[in-house]
Amino acid sequence: IILFDLNKTELKMKKFLIIAIACLSLLMLYVGVGPYLVASEIKESVIEKDSEKLSKNIEFPLLRKNIKEQLNAVIMKQSASELEENIFIALALTLATTVTDKIVDSFITPSGLSQLMEGGKNTDGNTQKIEVSKKQDKELFKEVRYTYDSLDKFSVWSSNYRGEEIRFILRRNGLVWKLVNIEIPMSELNTL
Numbered sequence: 001i002i003l004f005d006l007n008k009t010e011l012k013m014k015k016f017l018i019i020a021i022a023c024l025s026l027l028m029l030y031v032g033v034g035p036y037l038v039a040s041e042i043k044e045s046v047i048e049k050d051s052e053k054l055s056k057n058i059e060f061p062l063l064r065k066n067i068k069e070q071l072n073a074v075i076m077k078q079s080a081s082e083l084e085e086n087i088f089i090a091l092a093l094t095l096a097t098t099v100t101d102k103i104v105d106s107f108i109t110p111s112g113l114s115q116l117m118e119g120g121k122n123t124d125g126n127t128q129k130i131e132v133s134k135k136q137d138k139e140l141f142k143e144v145r146y147t148y149d150s151l152d153k154f155s156v157w158s159s160n161y162r163g164e165e166i167r168f169i170l171r172r173n174g175l176v177w178k179l180v181n182i183e184i185p186m187s188e189l190n191t192l
Contacts, residue, residue, distance in 0.1 A: 027175075035154035035170045036146065038177040042168070043144075055110040059171070059178040064108045066181040071100045074186070160185065 038057050045054035075096050079089055106112055145157045152172040157165050164185035171180045 034177045038170055039156045051113040057179055059180045062180040064104050068101050068104050072097045
């Protein structure tokens with residue numbers, strides 16, 4: 001009887017171990033494939049112009065912060081030489097960074113994305129459709145490459161119309177991957 005109980009206990013332990021290993025393997029697979037799934041969802045949302053679907057894959061506060069830092073760095077870099085020559089440039093820089101922050105805050109939101117995807121406002125204040133075909137949107141994602149930067153950081157690299165790479169950075173929080181930064185090429189930032 002004792003031998004029979006021992007085998008039963010041993011069998012239960014083996015089953016538990018197999019189930020635990022299977023669950024852990026599935027979890028690791030999900031975490032590993034997660035950023036690819038999110039990148040694919042982002043691509044589909046842009047092509048379908050579905051801002052609601054796109055919004056669920058974005059960490060808005062962090063994305064706004066990172067884009068503001070990029071834009072403000074460009075403003076400071078472009079104004080560095082002028083800053084030494086003219087004290088009023090410092091005041092203008094403060095104003096420029098404030099304006100930049102407000103613009104980023106207004107557009108990098110779920111409703112801002114929706115407005116950008118559906119059309120913008122023209123100078124008359126009337127809504128104007130931005131005609132971008134699905135074919136052109138697909139071209140944006142034609143040549144994409146993916147890299148794992150760390151266990152919780154993933155990059156999607158895509159080329160703009162000039163052939164320069166734009167880097168979309170996804171971060172993992174627990175099991176969820178979200179877009180947290182877009183590194184825009186300097187030439188794009190200089191034209192803003």
